[in-house]
Amino acid sequence: MTVTFNHTIIATKDRNASAAFYRELFELPEAPSWGPFANVLLDEGVLLQFAEPPVDIQxxxxxxxxxxxxxxxxxxxxxxxxxxxxxxxxxxxxxxxxxxxxxxxxxxxxxxxxxxxxxxxxxx
Known part of the structure; x- marks a missing residue:
């Protein structure tokens, strides 16, 4: 099996606003989201998953x-x-x-x- 990048979780204070920002910036359609994530789907099935962690964001x-x-x-x-x-x-x-x-x-x-x-x- 080859190695490919699948997803990453990006910490944010407003997951929906962050996901909307990236969808607009990169001209992407809505993606299914679940649980604590607002998802943005890139090419090759790569997901950016925006979440609001209960910690300071680095x-x-x-x-x-x-x-x-x-x-x-x-x-x-x-x-x-x-x-x-x-x-x-x-x-x-x-x-x-x-x-x-x-x-x-x-x-x-x-x-x-x-x-x-x-x-x-x-x-x-």
Whole structure:
């Protein structure tokens, strides 16, 4: 059997708002949710499961690989919402995108405070 990524649980203060944010950002349909999770279904059956844990939320980093067309639409949505973004993970180049690794990329914080990276080319 090959190894593939199946799901991750992302801590948030409002699971439904976080799931809605990602569905809108990535143009995804509603996904079945159950128990304490609001789910977002990505390609290949990968689930993002948003939950509201009874603990302080620690910032995590999540990177998403998208095609050039979706990248442009994602960036436009971030700009429309007035969300600050950077070309670099050190937050030195505000309002810019990068062209590293042969593609484009940018960083921002989602509604739960997680560091999100959107890229058009994988690093490897």
């Amino acid at each position: 910032m995590q980093h999540y990177a998403f690989l998208v095609d050039d067309e979706l990248f442009a639409r994602c960036l436009a949505r971030i700009e429309e919402r007035g969300i600050t973004y950077w070309a670099d993970p050190h937050m030195q180049r505000e309002g810019e995108t990068n062209t590293e690794h042969g593609g484009r990329g940018f960083y921002f914080f989602d509604t739960a405070g997680h560091a999100i990276e959107i890229i058009t080319r994988p690093y490897l």
